[in-house]
Amino acid sequence: DQQVKQNSPSLSVQEGRISILNCDYTNSMFDYFLWYKKYPAEGPTFLISISSIKDKNEDGRFTVFLNKSAKHLSLHIVPSQPGDSAVYFCAAGVRGNTPLVFGKGTRLSVIA
Amino acid sequence: DAGVIQSPRHEVTEMGQEVTLRCKLISGHNSLFWYRQTMMRGLELLIYFNNNVPIDDSGMPEDRFSAKMPNASFSTLKIQPSEPRDSAVYFCASSLGSLSGANVLTFGAGSRLTVL
Numbered sequence: 572d573q574q575v576k577q578n579s580p581s582l583s584v585q586e587g588r589i590s591i592l593n594c595d596y597t598n599s600m601f602d603y604f605l606w607y608k609k610y611p612a613e614g615p616t617f618l619i620s621i622s623s624i625k626d627k628n629e630d631g632r633f634t635v636f637l638n639k640s641a642k643h644l645s646l647h648i649v650p651s652q653p654g655d656s657a658v659y660f661c662a663a664g665v666r667g668n669t670p671l672v673f674g675k676g677t678r679l680s681v682i683a
Numbered sequence: 684d685a686g687v688i689q690s691p692r693h694e695v696t697e698m699g700q701e702v703t704l705r706c707k708l709i710s711g712h713n714s715l716f717w718y719r720q721t722m723m724r725g726l727e728l729l730i731y732f733n734n735n736v737p738i739d740d741s742g743m744p745e746d747r748f749s750a751k752m753p754n755a756s757f758s759t760l761k762i763q764p765s766e767p768r769d770s771a772v773y774f775c776a777s778s779l780g781s782l783s784g785a786n787v788l789t790f791g792a793g794s795r796l797t798v799l
Contacts, residue, residue, distance in 0.1 A: 603785040605785075605787065607790075612792070612793075613792055613793075614687070614774055614776075614790030614791050614792045614793050615726070615774070615790045616790070617787055617788070617789070620785065620787065622785070660725075660726060664785065664786050666784060666785055666786075669786065670716055670728050670731050670739070670786070671786060671788055672728070673718075673725060673726035673727075674725060675724070675725030675726075676725055676726070
């Protein structure tokens, strides 16, 4: 049973518009969440995170929103740029040096 | 620091052969994770170590898979014998884990394995 789900395998957005990537989780024990970005032939790289005590975290063009009651988080990229084209993984964890659980990823294509 | 270093980057082998994947952690990191990426299952955890000790290997698919961490900076993942269904990208990741903190993993570039 998948604990972290990314239901959209792919997303296409025009350059300059907003990209919204969604993620749902089932385990209420998760207390922090992360987004990773992956380019072809490279490993995933950390992008942004949010603690379960917050509902929003912003870093430049990237904002992550957390809705604990719905067990849902989303990543907003504004404005989207062609260099943002990559696979984005949502991940969740429990504090205490335990592994992250990843979703299957969403491939974002930003069209110029 | 050069980051997490994995080798080989690509391996093509025949069914039944032994495969050894290698990983060098970031200096100072104390936790090591092996993940496998496939189209069907995404990124799935195989095994992880804290301070060189294997903590959870429940993700290792079969006895054909084994992992070791002979010292604080190096790990191997071995598949013997390999099968076509083992074809995937294998990622190693490390972190400076703590009992109370969030675990932000740093990944290597991956080893793409193809078993014919």
